[in-house]
Amino acid sequence: MKNKVLVVDDEKLIVKGIKFSLEQENLLVDAAYDGEEALEMAKKDRYDLIILDVMLPKIDGLNVCQQIREFSDVPIIMLTAKGEDMDKIMGLEYGADDYLTKPFNILELKARIKAILRRVTQNENVTDKKKIKTNGLEMEISSRRVFVDEKEVNLTAKEFDMLELFASNPGKVYSRESLLETIWGYDYPGDVRTVDVHVRRLREKIEANPSQPEFIHTKWGVGYYFKD
Numbered sequence: 084m085k086n087k088v089l090v091v092d093d094e095k096l097i098v099k100g101i102k103f104s105l106e107q108e109n110l111l112v113d114a115a116y117d118g119e120e121a122l123e124m125a126k127k128d129r130y131d132l133i134i135l136d137v138m139l140p141k142i143d144g145l146n147v148c149q150q151i152r153e154f155s156d157v158p159i160i161m162l163t164a165k166g167e168d169m170d171k172i173m174g175l176e177y178g179a180d181d182y183l184t185k186p187f188n189i190l191e192l193k194a195r196i197k198a199i200l201r202r203v204t205q206n207e208n209v210t211d212k213k214k215i216k217t218n219g220l221e222m223e224i225s226s227r228r229v230f231v232d233e234k235e236v237n238l239t240a241k242e243f244d245m246l247e248l249f250a251s252n253p254g255k256v257y258s259r260e261s262l263l264e265t266i267w268g269y270d271y272p273g274d275v276r277t278v279d280v281h282v283r284r285l286r287e288k289i290e291a292n293p294s295q296p297e298f299i300h301t302k303w304g305v306g307y308y309f310k311d
Contacts, residue, residue, distance in 0.1 A: 086200050087111040087129070091121040091144070092136040092162065096187075101134065104189050105196070118142025125151050132199055132233065134192075135179070137163040145177045152178035156227075158199045158240050162187070175280040182239045198268035202244065215250045217311050220289060220298060222250060231289050241266060244286050249299060251310035258306040282307055 089106055092098050093116050102112045115121040117140040125133065129154070137144040148159055159178065164185040181195055215222040221230040227243050229236045238246065244266050259275035286293040300310050
């Protein structure tokens with residue numbers, strides 16, 4: 084089965100270039116040119132990855148990302164022409180998994196896509212019924228579901244991957260750089276604050292009191308670890 088990608092950008096030449104490049108990698112590629120069209124397509128079809136521009140007609144990319152997160156954990160790469168740190172972090176706050184600033188190198192985009200799809204494939208190939216249980220937190224690895232005190236919590240793909248890594252290695256401290264390399268799956272050139280954003284979002288979803296976390300703790304000056 085070929086992986087299916089949705090490319091969303093109102094600049095048709097950019098969409099055409101990305102589509103051509105990805106089809107050379109044996110991917111199926113659909114295109115949308117505004118936020119409303121993107122949402123309709125994301126609801127109607129199943130995609131393995133969405134490439135989503137921030138600046139879109141009708142509904143902007145950040146709101147599209149936020150709405151997609153209400154019904155899907157599909158990996159999302161945000162594209163932004165502004166190049167400002169706040170825009171990048173906002174994209175992650177809204178549930179994006181990754182970002183690229185325009186203009187970008189198509190080889191870099193393809194490298195990131197390959198890393199994400201490789202991880203998706205690995206997750207789909209998990210056939211065991213492994214579970215992680217600790218202090219009211221339960222993870223079903225094969226189905227990628229998370230429960231806190233028996234109530235299901237919806238995580239993005241990156242949030243789940245990060246929690247699985249932490250929970251599978253309690254007590255091990257991970258630096259931000261090692262988390263970028265391990266979770267994002269390649270030599271990630273992005274700001275290490277990306278990790279802080281994901282950890283904060285994860286805490287907000289699984290911790291009773293995110294400011295006094297029970298599960299994911301900070302080792303000041305070093306990184307983060309999971310307390311069993």
